[in-house]
Amino acid sequence: MAVPQRPNFNRPPGAGGSRPGGNFRNRFPQNRKEAEHRINHHIRVPEIRLVGDNVEVGVYPTQVALKMAQEQALDLVEISPTADPPVCRIIDYNKFLYDKKKKEKEIKAKSKTTEIKEIRFTPNTDDHDFDFKAKHAEGFLKDGNKVKAFVQFKGRAIQFQDRGQLLLLKFAERLAEFGTLENMPKLEGRRMLAMIAPKAAKKK
Numbered sequence: 001m002a003v004p005q006r007p008n009f010n011r012p013p014g015a016g017g018s019r020p021g022g023n024f025r026n027r028f029p030q031n032r033k034e035a036e037h038r039i040n041h042h043i044r045v046p047e048i049r050l051v052g053d054n055v056e057v058g059v060y061p062t063q064v065a066l067k068m069a070q071e072q073a074l075d076l077v078e079i080s081p082t083a084d085p086p087v088c089r090i091i092d093y094n095k096f097l098y099d100k101k102k103k104e105k106e107i108k109a110k111s112k113t114t115e116i117k118e119i120r121f122t123p124n125t126d127d128h129d130f131d132f133k134a135k136h137a138e139g140f141l142k143d144g145n146k147v148k149a150f151v152q153f154k155g156r157a158i159q160f161q162d163r164g165q166l167l168l169l170k171f172a173e174r175l176a177e178f179g180t181l182e183n184m185p186k187l188e189g190r191r192m193l194a195m196i197a198p199k200a201a202k203k204k
Helices: 062-071 093-110 127-142 155-174
Strands: 047-051 058-061 075-080 087-091 116-121 146-152 179-181 186-188 191-198
Touching (some): 062 075, 062 087, 127 191
């Protein structure tokens, strides 16, 4: 009686599995970021609307607009893909992206979150300490932050509220070039507070 042969379970060379080099494509995934705008030959619609300073505004066949861009050594850039037909400009695309990022950076800088910095005094703060803290507060205001100045009263020092109020008003006057007193000093518990907001930067 013939003995049945055992099936061959060996994989042929290079067939799938986790063998080195068996799946070359997955070793190098393509994560290319899609461009922000369609430009030049990537604009595949038959016609577009051209706008801008260096062209006669109107609807053009895409190939004609491409030729116009080439003649000016510039790019045809789609700036409004959802319009009918899509709106394009003939511009230097690299410069366009640079200006766009610069503007976004400026907007982000202007929308910086304002912080509140605290400056603490006592009713007996001396002139040296006062000047030192005023310089710190000046820096905070220049950076666009608010300054919360307060006088802390301990024990019987609460009877010197007038002295604390005068100190805070003097402090606000010292910083008048850089900030504005939002409210008169007021007592909250055992602290007298005054808030100083930064002045808007002067346009050059």
